[in-house]
Structure formats: structure tokens, C-alpha cells
Amino acid sequence: MSGNREVITGGDFKRMVAGAYSEFLLEYENINKMKGVGTLPGTHILRTMGAAVMPLADAKDDSIGGLSRRVATAAVFGARGNAGVVLAQLFRGISTGLAGKYDATSSEFGKAFQYGILYSQRVIPEKLEIPFITVAKAVAKGAYHAVRDEKPISEILEAAINSGKNAMQVCGQDDAGAYIMNSFLTGCLKGLDGNFVSPAVSLSLGISAGKDMPDPVKDIVKPYCVRLRVKNSTASIPELERQMSDLSSFSIVERLSGAIEVHFHTDHVGKALEQAVGWGPLREVKIVNMSESHTLPARDAVMPVAALAVAKDREEADILQDAGASILITGSAEASPSIAEIVGAAHSDLASAYVLVASSADYRLVFRQAKKLLGNRVELVLCESTEQAIEALKKFSATLTAAENVNNMAV
Numbered sequence: 001m002s003g004n005r006e007v008i009t010g011g012d013f014k015r016m017v018a019g020a021y022s023e024f025l026l027e028y029e030n031i032n033k034m035k036g037v038g039t040l041p042g043t044h045i046l047r048t049m050g051a052a053v054m055p056l057a058d059a060k061d062d063s064i065g066g067l068s069r070r071v072a073t074a075a076v077f078g079a080r081g082n083a084g085v086v087l088a089q090l091f092r093g094i095s096t097g098l099a100g101k102y103d104a105t106s107s108e109f110g111k112a113f114q115y116g117i118l119y120s121q122r123v124i125p126e127k128l129e130i131p132f133i134t135v136a137k138a139v140a141k142g143a144y145h146a147v148r149d150e151k152p153i154s155e156i157l158e159a160a161i162n163s164g165k166n167a168m169q170v171c172g173q174d175d176a177g178a179y180i181m182n183s184f185l186t187g188c189l190k191g192l193d194g195n196f197v198s199p200a201v202s203l204s205l206g207i208s209a210g211k212d213m214p215d216p217v218k219d220i221v222k223p224y225c226v227r228l229r230v231k232n233s234t235a236s237i238p239e240l241e242r243q244m245s246d247l248s249s250f251s252i253v254e255r256l257s258g259a260i261e262v263h264f265h266t267d268h269v270g271k272a273l274e275q276a277v278g279w280g281p282l283r284e285v286k287i288v289n290m291s292e293s294h295t296l297p298a299r300d301a302v303m304p305v306a307a308l309a310v311a312k313d314r315e316e317a318d319i320l321q322d323a324g325a326s327i328l329i330t331g332s333a334e335a336s337p338s339i340a341e342i343v344g345a346a347h348s349d350l351a352s353a354y355v356l357v358a359s360s361a362d363y364r365l366v367f368r369q370a371k372k373l374l375g376n377r378v379e380l381v382l383c384e385s386t387e388q389a390i391e392a393l394k395k396f397s398a399t400l401t402a403a404e405n406v407n408n409m410a411v
Contacts, residue, residue, distance in 0.1 A: 006106045006152045010062045012192060017071055019191015020184050021046075021053045025213065027183045034176035036131060037083040038362035039333040041176040043214065044081030048088060050216030051078025051338070055267065063102040068095040068112075074267075076291040076369070077223040077343070081336040083180060085365040086120045086132070090184070093119030110147035110156045114140050123365060131168075132177030138167035139181060157189040221340045222249040222267040225288040225347060230260040232280030240279060247272045250344050259283070265290070265344060290343050296377050305405065306351035307396045309389055310337055310359055316386065323393035325357070326350065336363040342370040346378060353402040355409065357381045359389035379406045 024031075024046045031042030038044070052075035059070055072095035075088040096119070097112025098104055104112065117140040121133055142163025146156040164182050171178065237253050237260070244251040244264050251264035260279070266272045269287055276282060288294045309325040311317035312332035320328060327345050331337035346354050356378055358367040364382055371378045379402040383389040392409040400408070 008064060008104045008106065008109045008153055010064045010067045013064045013067050014056050015191040015194060016188040017053055017056060017191065020187035021049045023183050023187025023190065024049050031176050031179055034174050034179060036176040038081055041081060041083035041180070044084045044336055045087055045180055047214050047219050048075055048079045048084030050214060051075060051219040051221050052091060054216055054220050064104050065098045065101040068098045073223050073289060073291045074221050077340045078219050078221040078338050079366060079369065080338050081363055082365040083176065085369050086123055086177070087180065089123045090116040090120040093117065106153040106156060107147050107150060109153050110143055113143055130177065131171040131175035132181065134171045135164050135167045135178040135181050139164040139185065154189060154192060157185055161185045161189065220267065222265045223289060223291045223340065224266050224269050225290050226266060226269060226272060227263045228276060228285040229283040230262060230276065230280045231283055232260055235260060235279050243275055247275065250347065290373065293373055293375060296346060296374050301349055301352040303351045303398060305353045305355065305398060305402050307355045307357055307393055308345055309357045309393060319390060320393060323390045324396040325393055331363065333360045333362040336366055339366055339370050342366065343373055346374055353377045355379050355381060355396060355402050355405045357383065357389050357392055359383050359386045379403055381406055381409045
């Protein structure tokens, strides 16, 4: 179709994302049975997708660029497991291609999708031509030819799906990563056409969890870190903390040098700042999107360096703490911690630097992405098991720097 003038709107994008979530609701149990990207990849994908879709329910921005950025931010910050990190980077690439656009032509959206494929490939550190990479390259090639021929977006998606299916026939149908890519594309196409069938997601983005399904509400992320000073010496600290608790997942309110220092994480910056305006004159307001690389300033840290580890239950937490962990977050191979949980722990200002100890290969990419976001104040020790993590933690020393600890703790 030469000279195609089709326009993809923010509403179209919403339906595509809802369609993808719906498709994963239907397929995540099948994906869990496949090999390739860790333990229960379908559950990790579904929870990452749940985090991505939730911001659309109350989004005021109608632009496709703005909506895609919201989805990418939530997906990156809410990513769980290796599979979730790869999916989040797909959204991040799409957002990059749609940045600043109110609507998009089919060609522009097709090119944005190709960005997504590129970003998702880059996050996989292994050099091997694994099935996901093989399928992703085939999908990108199919999309490229359809974009070049100025096809409508539905035909671009169909071309990408068909190319992916052909590649899956060659590399194997039972690879979770390859199947996830195909399910995502299929869901986007169904959403665009309004043909997705899951009762859990309506066209108005009313979302509910079915029996034995992860509840997306539990995966809502608050990716914006806000720090500010309030010139007010009489406000009640407990009252300000109470007000912040309704809008944030993490907050610190303390009186320093005749002013009130406030640090909180939120998904509604405007609402939170409107609340803060009533406390007194605001000074030094700083807003950081924690799903992007950012400097983590140390403010009156309790210790120079701390070790962070993941525990599946209270018993394991006690063992890891006795071994040397100062910060513990909940998680396991089956229920990977999200990037938000790791970054949020590091933002607690407990230490000036952190050593993050991963005890499973199933969330290795999550830890790598956390370091990419937090920068040089964070170092990684990537273990294959809890037993290895315990041995590494026993070598941790609060008298050494994070980098020195990593050299000593390497397994």
C-alpha cells in the first residue's frame, strides 16, 4: 500500500498494551512450562506486564509518546525475572521511537517497534545465538520490510508475527523467550483490532485478577523520587508522614537546620507536590525518574557500605543476616524481586554504597539493570544459589569499599 496515511493514536496504543496483557493472561501458564529464561518466566512476564499496564488506567495524557513513556517507565521499574527485564526493554525502545509524538504514522510506529527489538536484544549479555535472539532478528526483519513498503500497522504486526513463527519452527517451539515475543505481538494485534477475549481487561482498562492469577494492583510501581525542603518550623512531622503514606511507597520526613527535609517515591508527582505546597514554601525540589540512570546522593548515611540480599522467607532472612547482609528484600527464583524493590532499598540512605548479592541466576538481569540505574555506588556479586550467596556474604567487610568487597566476595 503506497502512500499509507494511517495514524496510530494514544487510544490505539492503550488497546495494544491491554491486548498484550490479555494475551499473557491466557498464555502465562503455558510459558511457565517452557525452557529458556528461568523459573516461571510466564509469571514474571505477567507481573511485569501488570506493572506496565496499570498507569494507563488513570493517565490524563492522550499522546502516544506520553503514554508509551509511562508504560516504559512502569515496565522497567516493575520488571521481574530475566524475562521481565527483556520485555521492559522492548517497551523502552518503543517509547524511544515514539518520544514527543502526539500521534504516529504506521511507518513511525513500525520503526519504534524495531527500536524495541534492538533494546531487548541488547539487554541479554550472552553472545550465544539463543532462540529469543534468532526470533527477535526475524521479527525485526519482517517488520522492516513491511515498514519499508508502507503497510498499515496491522499488516506490519502480521508480518512480524509470521516471520517470528517461521523462525520458531527452526529454533524450536518450546523456548519461552521466543514464545513470549510471539505472544506479545499477537496480543498487540488483537488489542489494535479490539479482538482480545480475556475478561480481566476491558477496553476501558478496568483490570481485575482472576482466580489464581497475579493481581496487577500489587505490582503498581512508584518510579519518581522526589526530594524537597519545606521552610516551616512548626509542621507536625507525624502528620506529614501520614499524608505522604497515601501517595508514596517510601517516605522520609525529618527536621534539619530549621527546615523539613522530605524524600518520597510516588507515581503521581503532581498530586504529591500539590499536597506539599500546603506545608509551606518549597525549596530545592528535585524529581528523578528512577527507571532511568540517575545519581544516588548519600545523605547522612548510617554506614559507609552495606550488603543487600534476597530472602524467600523469615528463616532464610535470618541466615543471610547472620552471614553479613544489612538489607533484605523478599524474593526467590519463583517470585523474583522487582527492580523497584532493589532500587527502593538502595534509596533508603542506610549506606553510602551497596553490594548487591544475587542468589539465583533467575533474577540476574534484574540486578544488572538495578546497577545500570544506580551507577557506581552499587556493585554486584552474582551467585547461582543461596548457599553461594551465604559464603560470599561471610566475606563481606564494612571496613572495605564496595568495589573491594566485590573482589573478596567473588564466587
